[in-house]
Amino acid sequence: MLQSFRHADFNELAGLWSSYFPPRYRVDADLLRLNTVECPVFDWGASLIHAPDGPAHGFVVVKKPAAGTLYPGKVSDDAYLTAIAYTEPQTAVDMLAEVKSILRNRGVRKLHFGQDAWHFFPGVPTDFAALKNLLEVEGFTEGSEAYDMERDLTDYENKFTMPEGYKARSLEMGDLDKIKEFMLEEFPGRWPYDLEEKIKREGYPHCVIGLFRGDQVVGFARVQKWDDKVAMAGGVWKMDLGDNWGSLGPIGISAALRGKGLGQALLGAALMHLKEKGVKQCLIDWTILDKFYGEHGFEIARRYKSMNLDLESLPAGKQSRKDVGLT
Numbered sequence: 001m002l003q004s005f006r007h008a009d010f011n012e013l014a015g016l017w018s019s020y021f022p023p024r025y026r027v028d029a030d031l032l033r034l035n036t037v038e039c040p041v042f043d044w045g046a047s048l049i050h051a052p053d054g055p056a057h058g059f060v061v062v063k064k065p066a067a068g069t070l071y072p073g074k075v076s077d078d079a080y081l082t083a084i085a086y087t088e089p090q091t092a093v094d095m096l097a098e099v100k101s102i103l104r105n106r107g108v109r110k111l112h113f114g115q116d117a118w119h120f121f122p123g124v125p126t127d128f129a130a131l132k133n134l135l136e137v138e139g140f141t142e143g144s145e146a147y148d149m150e151r152d153l154t155d156y157e158n159k160f161t162m163p164e165g166y167k168a169r170s171l172e173m174g175d176l177d178k179i180k181e182f183m184l185e186e187f188p189g190r191w192p193y194d195l196e197e198k199i200k201r202e203g204y205p206h207c208v209i210g211l212f213r214g215d216q217v218v219g220f221a222r223v224q225k226w227d228d229k230v231a232m233a234g235g236v237w238k239m240d241l242g243d244n245w246g247s248l249g250p251i252g253i254s255a256a257l258r259g260k261g262l263g264q265a266l267l268g269a270a271l272m273h274l275k276e277k278g279v280k281q282c283l284i285d286w287t288i289l290d291k292f293y294g295e296h297g298f299e300i301a302r303r304y305k306s307m308n309l310d311l312e313s314l315p316a317g318k319q320s321r322k323d324v325g326l327t
């Protein structure tokens with residue numbers, strides 16, 4: 001029987017997640033709750049739990065687009081498959097048949113795996129064939145690659161010097177208006193929203209290292225560590241990173257000032273800040289800039305492929321297991 005998330009037992013769902021995903025993608029019940037039902041674009045109508053006779057055998061989490069709702073942007077007919085976990089492939093096929101039917105009836109055209117607001121995955125992890133195979137037989141097609149990069153900061157040394165006239169420092173409450181204005185001007189869309197959300201949840205903007213020219217903000221780097229109130233973005237893999245984990249990203253420099261060494265200098269300063277606070281394993285998530293981060297000793301740790309399903313191209317009505325090649 002398919003049920004909604006209204007009475008979800010997140011300890012049970014986290015257990016199911018752990019038995020499905022490889023250990024490096026483990027999450028706890030609190031994070032699962034935060035990035036699903038507590039997210040403002042969680043789709044209560046399309047997210048389902050498969051619990052035929054008591055304990056859950058599977059669940060699927062769907063979110064609505066955030067652009068146009070949480071932050072300004074073009075409203076799309078897309079939906080996001082945040083995550084899926086199951087014990088038997090039939091359960092996955094049954095759940096996805098229901099999800100596709102619900103979304104198609106609503107006029108949704110595209111279903112993306114991951115990349116949602118308050119995401120776990122920037123795409124399908126390439127080291128988890130079961131999920132990739134399932135999505136392929138369900139009609140999803142593969143797109144571009146992105147990765148997470150990691151290094152232990154214990155012995156990190158910053159080899160980049162800050163160009164004269166610039167300074168990197170943690171933000172203070174008095175900087176809030178400045179950072180907001182800078183983000184909306186330079187990086188309109190998701191990043192200002194994510195940054196504001198993180199600051200709101202922490203209650204203080206110490207999770208942002210600002211790059212200043214005099215009083216003016218000209219760059220930013222978002223940082224997180226193990227004792228933050230919430231783990232977002234790269235922090236979702238905190239269980240794999242271990243004690244004293246940290247994460248960095250996104251990072252950005254004013255468009256007019258790029259290519260002059262400020263990005264590397266800000267990154268170096270932000271990593272030194274994390275190291276001095278005691279961070280060990282540090283993750284930079286959802287990137288394609290391996291050379292930029294590689295200069296600081298970061299190595300690719302997880303690879304993801306975007307996968308998308310064109311719902312309009314599917315035959316009408318629900319698909320059966322046979323239709324998708326699973327018996």
Ligand SMILES: CC(C)(COP(=O)(O)OP(=O)(O)OC[C@H]1O[C@@H](n2cnc3c(N)ncnc32)[C@H](O)[C@@H]1OP(=O)(O)O)[C@@H](O)C(=O)NCCC(=O)NCCS
Pocket residue numbers: 249250251252253254257258259260261262263264265286287288289291292
């Ligand atoms: C990425 C970014 C922070 C780098 O800052 P910067 O001041 O331009 O970088 P620096 O001058 O210190 O260093 C330049 C190096 O950055 C890397 N780099 C910067 N932008 C890059 C891009 N779009 N693609 C590939 N490499 C890039 C290159 O390694 C480059 O070295 P090279 O000149 O030898 O090729 C800046 O370009 C930016 O804000 N970009 C838009 C936001 C973004 O993409 N952030 C990263 C999210 S993962």
